[in-house]
Amino acid sequence: MNSKTGSNPGTVREAATAIRRKLQSLKPRLAIVLGSGFKAATDAVEIVSRMPYRTLPGFQTSGVPGHGGELLVGRLSGVPVIVCSGRIHYYEGHSMETVTHPVRVLAALGVQDLLLTNAAGGINSNYRPGEFMLLTDHLNFMGDNPLRGSRTASSSPFIDLSKAYDGDLNKTIQRAARTTRVKLHRGIYLAVSGPSYETPAEIRAFRKLGADAVGMSTVPETIVARACGIRVAGISCITNPAAGLSGDKLSHDDVLKVGSQSTQTAVKLLSRFAEYYGDTVTG
Ligand code: HPA
Numbered sequence: 001m002n003s004k005t006g007s008n009p010g011t012v013r014e015a016a017t018a019i020r021r022k023l024q025s026l027k028p029r030l031a032i033v034l035g036s037g038f039k040a041a042t043d044a045v046e047i048v049s050r051m052p053y054r055t056l057p058g059f060q061t062s063g064v065p066g067h068g069g070e071l072l073v074g075r076l077s078g079v080p081v082i083v084c085s086g087r088i089h090y091y092e093g094h095s096m097e098t099v100t101h102p103v104r105v106l107a108a109l110g111v112q113d114l115l116l117t118n119a120a121g122g123i124n125s126n127y128r129p130g131e132f133m134l135l136t137d138h139l140n141f142m143g144d145n146p147l148r149g150s151r152t153a154s155s156s157p158f159i160d161l162s163k164a165y166d167g168d169l170n171k172t173i174q175r176a177a178r179t180t181r182v183k184l185h186r187g188i189y190l191a192v193s194g195p196s197y198e199t200p201a202e203i204r205a206f207r208k209l210g211a212d213a214v215g216m217s218t219v220p221e222t223i224v225a226r227a228c229g230i231r232v233a234g235i236s237c238i239t240n241p242a243a244g245l246s247g248d249k250l251s252h253d254d255v256l257k258v259g260s261q262s263t264q265t266a267v268k269l270l271s272r273f274a275e276y277y278g279d280t281v282t283g
Pocket residue numbers: 119120121122197198214215216239240241242243250255
């Protein structure tokens with residue numbers, strides 16, 4: 001298999017089988033993908049199994065600092081969960097299939113709800129670094145779509161994205177933000193392919209188009225999850241004002257620094273979300 005082209009139905013099944021062996025009696029219906037700024041959430045997980053991505057069929061390891069790669073199975077606030085700590089990015093040169101392979105594997109494992117987290121640049125002038133944004137919708141400016149050339153004969157690639165981010169999951173996250181006193185904006189995430197940051201002219205254009213934050217991930221995973229019938233929610237950690245909105249130059253190191261400063265807040269938010277999520281699915 002070419003390392004840049006990744007996923008196929010056989011590899012998805014193989015990875016799912018490998019993970020299923022490690023689930024013990026857990027049947028997680030919730031999965032969380034941890035992006036920059038959210039990694040410490042793994043500390044709050046009561047871990048049952050830990051699988052480095054390099055041991056899982058079709059999973060690529062990220063070469064980008066701050067994006068380790070392992071899949072954890074365990075409990076967060078008592079709720080069975082699969083955590084993908086780190087993601088593979090399109091900007092690393094991988095295909096959309098490879099980038100979204102973990103989501104197809106989660107679907108094969110019976111996951112029904114997926115929380116995607118990321119770091120993003122703030123476009124909305126009310127957003128400050130270290131604050132969070134709940135995704136209400138997205139703009140796909142990656143110039144590609146993970147369902148292009150989709151090989152699944154059984155399902156149509158023409159999926160509806162009019163409610164890409166789930167209203168009930170969003171309510172649960174907002175409630176978690178209220179009770180933990182975490183500042184959570186609601187806004188639209190615009191995805192670019194990267195890896196270069198945007199120009200100030202692009203950011204001005206994106207603002208006019210309605211974007212509140214900009215990042216280089218998440219949208220492909222959302223699209224594939226929706227194609228698999230999984231409910232999706234997304235949270236961005238705003239790590240910097242987007243290009244041209246402050247006098248500062250953008251750097252990946254600064255993005256990681258702000259991400260790590262906000263990480264304890266992210267852990268509180270995700271743990272409380274899992275607690276309330278558990279109540280909604282069992283109660
Ligand atoms: N642009 C794109 N991706 C990002 C940014 C940004 O300003 N900050 C964090 N991820």
